Amino acid sequence: MKSVSKIAEEIVAREGGFVNDPDDPGGATNWGVTIHTLRRLGLDLTGDGVVSEADVRRLTKAQAVDIYVEHYFKRPGIAALPDPLQPSVFDMYVNAGSNAVRVLQRMLVKMGHDTTVDGAIGPQTVRNAHAAAVGAADLIADAYGIERRNYYYALADARPASRKYARKRDGGKGGWIVRAEEFIAQRFHLTESQHRARTASWA
Numbered sequence: 061m062k063s064v065s066k067i068a069e070e071i072v073a074r075e076g077g078f079v080n081d082p083d084d085p086g087g088a089t090n091w092g093v094t095i096h097t098l099r100r101l102g103l104d105l106t107g108d109g110v111v112s113e114a115d116v117r118r119l120t121k122a123q124a125v126d127i128y129v130e131h132y133f134k135r136p137g138i139a140a141l142p143d144p145l146q147p148s149v150f151d152m153y154v155n156a157g158s159n160a161v162r163v164l165q166r167m168l169v170k171m172g173h174d175t176t177v178d179g180a181i182g183p184q185t186v187r188n189a190h191a192a193a194v195g196a197a198d199l200i201a202d203a204y205g206i207e208r209r210n211y212y213y214a215l216a217d218a219r220p221a222s223r224k225y226a227r228k229r230d231g232g233k234g235g236w237i238v239r240a241e242e243f244i245a246q247r248f249h250l251t252e253s254q255h256r257a258r259t260a261s262w263a
Contacts, residue, residue, distance in 0.1 A: 064139075067147050068128040071154050072121050074239065080113070083221040088116045091124035092154055101131070128154055136161065137181035142193040144201040148243035152208055155239070159211070161185070167207045168192055205244035212236040213258060220263065227259045 062070075075092030086094040098119070099111045105118040132153045133139065138146055145164070152160035158179030165185055168175040173188035193200045216226040216236075226234040233241075233255050241249050250258070 062147065064129050064133050064150075065125060067150055068125045068133070069121075071128055071151055072124050074151075075124075075154070078117050083224070088113045090116045090119045091121055093119055093124050093127055097127065097131075101127070137186070140181060140186045141189050142197065142200060144193065144197050145189060145204055148201055148205055148208065148240075151239070151243065155236075156211075160208075163207050163211050164189065164204060167204060171203075202244050202248050205240055206248060209237060209240040209244070209250075212240060216259075216262070223259075223262050227255075227262065231256055231259070 072091045075089075078088070078090040080088040086096065088095040093116070095111070095113060095116050098105075098115055102111070103115065103119075104111050105115040105123075106112075108114075128150075133146075133150050136153060136158075138150050138153065141149060141164075149160050149164060152163065156163075161181055162177050162179045165175045165177040165179075168185070168188045169177065171192050173192060175185060175188050189200075196203075212226050216223040224234065225236045227237075228234050232252060233250075237250075237255065
């Protein structure tokens with residue numbers, strides 16, 4: 061498996077630089093790190109006593125990687141999950157916070173494992189994730205990636221302002237869907253026609 065730092069570097073590259081999209085609840089973001097995260101961590105990078113958009117703009121790639129490794133991989137306990145699951149859960153945790161864990165927990169429930177859906181990686185979630193991976197290590201990441209993709213579609217179903225992240229203007233796959241499918245084997249990717257059929261009801 062790739063190192064945690066390497067995965068974090070790929071996440072930073074995928075997230076890109078500074079944006080402040082009014083439709084994104086995360087607000088001002090740089091390298092995928094939101095202003096809310098900087099405030100929560102107390103990272104006043106400009107030294108003016110206030111964590112503002114200026115601090116978000118000043119954040120470097122290296123600082124973003126460090127934040128991801130410490131606060132989005134180590135602290136949530138992702139390292140305790142089966143190796144095949146770690147990259148996608150890590151990537152989604154950056155993108156969706158504890159919902160990444162809830163997606164996993166709901167998947168485990170569907171697979172017949174008695175799992176509390178609370179967004180926290182505890183002994184029960186770890187135990188059940190490893191049990192689910194036994195004999196299916198090559199498929200568990202695909203199963204999670206598909207559940208993740210479904211989560212994004214459902215989120216866009218419920219929130220029209222988010223549909224631009226799941227479907228491009230030309231009707232093709234948006235960033236959320238492409239991102240989820242980066243962690244799914246090609247044979248499980250949706251075709252363009254399947255994607256268009258899935259999103260046909262959107263305005």
